[in-house]
Amino acid sequence: xxxxxxxxxxxxxxxxxPDPKAKVIRMxxxxxxxxxxxxxxxxxxxxxxxxxSQETYDKLYTDLIHRFMKKESFxxxxxxxxxxxxxxxxxxxxxxxxxxxxxxxxxKFKNGGADIEKEAIEEGLKKLSSNPVGFxxxxxxxxxxxxxxxxxxxxxxxxxxxxxxxxLMSQEILGNTLFVNADITTEKLSTxxxxxxxxxxxxxxxxxxxxxxxxxxxxxxxxxxxxxxxKGYSAKTFSDRLDNSDVNTIESVAEYFExxxxxxxxxxxxxxxxKVSGTKLFTDVFKDVTEVGKKLLxxxxxxxxxxxxxxMMKFIKTKMTGGDxxxxxxxIKAGEFTTHDFQILVDxxxxxxxxxxxxxxxRSGQPMVQIIxxxxxxxxxxxxxxxxxxxxxxxxxxTLKGRHRIFADAGPLFKNLSKVDYDKPIQQKTQPKTTxTTxTTxxxxxxxxxxxxxxxxxxxxxxxxxxxxxxxxKTGRIATRGVADYLDKSPVGTQA
Numbered sequence: 001x002x003x004x005x006x007x008x009x010x011x012x013x014x015x016x017x018p019d020p021k022a023k024v025i026r027m028x029x030x031x032x033x034x035x036x037x038x039x040x041x042x043x044x045x046x047x048x049x050x051x052x053s054q055e056t057y058d059k060l061y062t063d064l065i066h067r068f069m070k071k072e073s074f075x076x077x078x079x080x081x082x083x084x085x086x087x088x089x090x091x092x093x094x095x096x097x098x099x100x101x102x103x104x105x106x107x108k109f110k111n112g113g114a115d116i117e118k119e120a121i122e123e124g125l126k127k128l129s130s131n132p133v134g135f136x137x138x139x140x141x142x143x144x145x146x147x148x149x150x151x152x153x154x155x156x157x158x159x160x161x162x163x164x165x166x167x168l169m170s171q172e173i174l175g176n177t178l179f180v181n182a183d184i185t186t187e188k189l190s191t192x193x194x195x196x197x198x199x200x201x202x203x204x205x206x207x208x209x210x211x212x213x214x215x216x217x218x219x220x221x222x223x224x225x226x227x228x229x230x231k232g233y234s235a236k237t238f239s240d241r242l243d244n245s246d247v248n249t250i251e252s253v254a255e256y257f258e259x260x261x262x263x264x265x266x267x268x269x270x271x272x273x274x275k276v277s278g279t280k281l282f283t284d285v286f287k288d289v290t291e292v293g294k295k296l297l298x299x300x301x302x303x304x305x306x307x308x309x310x311x312m313m314k315f316i317k318t319k320m321t322g323g324d325x326x327x328x329x330x331x332i333k334a335g336e337f338t339t340h341d342f343q344i345l346v347d348x349x350x351x352x353x354x355x356x357x358x359x360x361x362x363r364s365g366q367p368m369v370q371i372i373x374x375x376x377x378x379x380x381x382x383x384x385x386x387x388x389x390x391x392x393x394x395x396x397x398x399t400l401k402g403r404h405r406i407f408a409d410a411g412p413l414f415k416n417l418s419k420v421d422y423d424k425p426i427q428q429k430t431q432p433k434t435t436x437t438t439x440t441t442x443x444x445x446x447x448x449x450x451x452x453x454x455x456x457x458x459x460x461x462x463x464x465x466x467x468x469x470x471x472x473x474k475t476g477r478i479a480t481r482g483v484a485d486y487l488d489k490s491p492v493g494t495q496a
Contacts, residue, residue, distance in 0.1 A: 028052065030063045036416040039064045040351060058375075065376045087165050089158035095151055096159060097172045097332055098215040098235040100125070102206040104176040105186060105218060105233070106147035109202050112140045113191030118177040125166050125173075132160040143193055143200040146221070150208025175332035183339060185328070188464075188471050189218070189230065203227050214327070234320060236331040240415075242381075243319035243408040248272055253285060256406060259318040261311040262292050274402040275390065282385040282404070283367040286358055289383075290369055293356035309349050312371065312381065317342060319408050331415070338419055343480050345418035352417075354380065372413070379411025455490045457483040 028046055033039035043064065047057040087096055103124035107116045124147065127135045134148040149160075159165050166173070180186050193200045201221040207214055214232035221227050247253045249272055254264040264285060272278055296308040320327070329340040355374040360367050368384035388403045453465035454473075463470040463479055470479035470487045479487060 027056070028060055030060055030067055033064065033067075036064065039067075044351065061376065065378060087159045087168060088162050089155055089165075091153070091155040091159040093169065093172070094235070095156055096165065096169055097176075098206045099128070099149055099151070099156075099160070100169060100172050100176050101179075101233060101235040101330060101332075102147055102149070102204050102216045103128075104180045105216065106137075106145060106204040108180040108186055109145045109190040109193065109204065110137050110139050111190070112194030113187050115181040116177060118173050121173050121177060122166055125160070126163060128160045129163050130161075132157045139194045141194050141197070141200075143202065144221075145202045146204065148203060148205040150206050152208065171335040172332050174335040175337040176330075178335075179330055179332070179337040179339065182337075183328075184471055185231070232327045234327065234329040236329060240410045241407060242316065242410050245319070245406050245408075247404050247406055248274055253282075257289060257315075259311075260289075260315040261307075262289055264288065272404055274404070276402075277366075277387040277389075278404050279364070279366050279385070279387070282406075283358075283360070286367040286369050286383070286385070290356050290358040293369075293371070297354055297356060305354065308354070309346070313342065313346055316381070316408070328420075329418075338415065340415060340418035341420050342418065344420060345414065347480055347482065348417040352413075370411075372411075376413075378413040380413040380417075382409040382411060383407070384409065455487050457490075458486040459483055463487055 028042060030039060033042065040061075043052070043057055043060055046052045047054065052060070087093060100121060103121050104116070107120040107124060111120070124135070128149065132149060133152065134146065136144060136146040139145055193202060203217075203219045203221050205217045205219065205227075207217055215235045216233040217227075217229060218231045218233070219227040219229050245256055247256055250264075250266045250269050253269075253272070254266050257264055269281055269284065272281065293308060296304040298304070317327075320329070327342070331338045331340065353374040355372050357370050357372065358367060359370055366385050366387070368382055370379055371381040372379055384407050386405045386407060388400075388405070390399065390402045392399050454462060455465075455470075456462050457470070457479060461483075462473045463483070464473055465471075465487075470484050472479065
């Protein structure tokens with residue numbers, strides 16, 4: 001006879017647990033994203049396919065911002081905190097960093113494209129201590145490579161002569177070393193000139209007073225001694241400033257905003273007076289600028305925002321480079337580097353809904369125009385007015401007149417959206433990626449023989465594959481994301 005509990009179990013109504021309607025969903029992990037853009041793209045994809053709700057998307061997007069965006073103090077922003085950083089003899093660390101970048105690029109070309117170590121830059125800076133105007137050398141093919149220093153003022157000259165500054169700038173030296181070793185364009189060009197079997201004369205110049213928006217110029221000296229520009233670089237350290245323009249007349253204010261496609265009616269305003277602050281005048285001008293921007297951004301279709309973005313990019317390029325398209329911004333901080341490219345910024349801006357706002361500083365009342373991401377409120381670009389009253393300068397022993405200026409500052413969103421991602425491992429000491437072949441005759445130079453894939457992009461331009469990036473054969477620029485995607489899927493040839 002079976003026990004009662006077995007009988008009850010057999011006769012019981014077994015309730016089947018309901019099957020799940022869907023598989024368990026793994027929520028996106030903000031900490032797993034390698035960079036801001038990858039996180040934005042993944043969250044948008046999850047929202048679009050219904051994996052996460054709008055509420056969840058908003059929360060994760062905020063978490064993503066907090067992870068990747070640096071914090072700024074509204075009353076004491078970076079340009080007030082960092083502008084007092086000087087070297088031992090009084091020159092700015094920013095100018096000295098431009099010189100370090102020039103020496104780093106020079107060292108890369110002297111080395112024939114092979115990776116350099118920070119000691120190469122330190123050696124170059126020591127040469128400048130005895131000859132602050134520059135020096136020259138040859139690469140392994142006998143090509144002349146020149147390093148020219150354009151800044152020759154008394155303060156920077158004394159700081160170049162003071163070798164203790166080399167220790168003070170050790171983090172900037174390391175950051176610039178990492179940049180020239182990782183940047184595919186710099187590597188491509190330095191290797192090209194070292195292996196083309198013809199005499200070349202390469203000039204790397206820190207522009208100084210001739211900078212004209214470019215801090216370091218990479219050029220080629222032609223037979224008539226003129227220098228043909230190859231590429232321009234902007235060196236940034238301790239500053240997010242893109243431009244600093246004097247606007248001491250109402251006509252110059254109107255000219256300032258012309259690249260933005262904004263026409264300032266000069267008849268509406270009084271003339272700018274150097275002796276007094278123009279806070280009221282510039283607040284009114286900035287208000288007009290904001291209203292024009294809002295009209296474009298608030299249009300029902302995408303054409304208004306596209307017009308605004310195109311105008312903004314033209315403005316940025318004009319202010320930073322004089323309109324030069326072939327330009328890289330290199331930011332050095334805490335022994336590391338980031339590189340920024342305008343075309344990458346343009347590609348990424350399509351993913352964001354922009355807004356423009358007028359604000360004023362609490363202490364001074366001076367106005368600023370901010371372009372921000374509507375959802376996160378993160379800053380993309382800021383234009384701020386500043387006035388310096390007339391004063392006597394003890395160092396220059398003369399009275400300086402009052403100045404009205406507009407500063408263009410890059411925000412955290414600008415840097416994240418324009419950042420160039422390097423797939424090449426970044427380390428302080430590296431070995432060349434290619435191995436020289438053994439010379440077949442005594443005294444012959446080793447020849448570097450990398451295998452390079454080539455293909456034509458959907459823009460009709462020919463590209464060459466270096467490491468994990470496609471480089472335009474003609475311009476030396478990194479392919480845009482859309483062109484790179486096309487090239488990755490296209491049939492390619494191989495060239496030794």
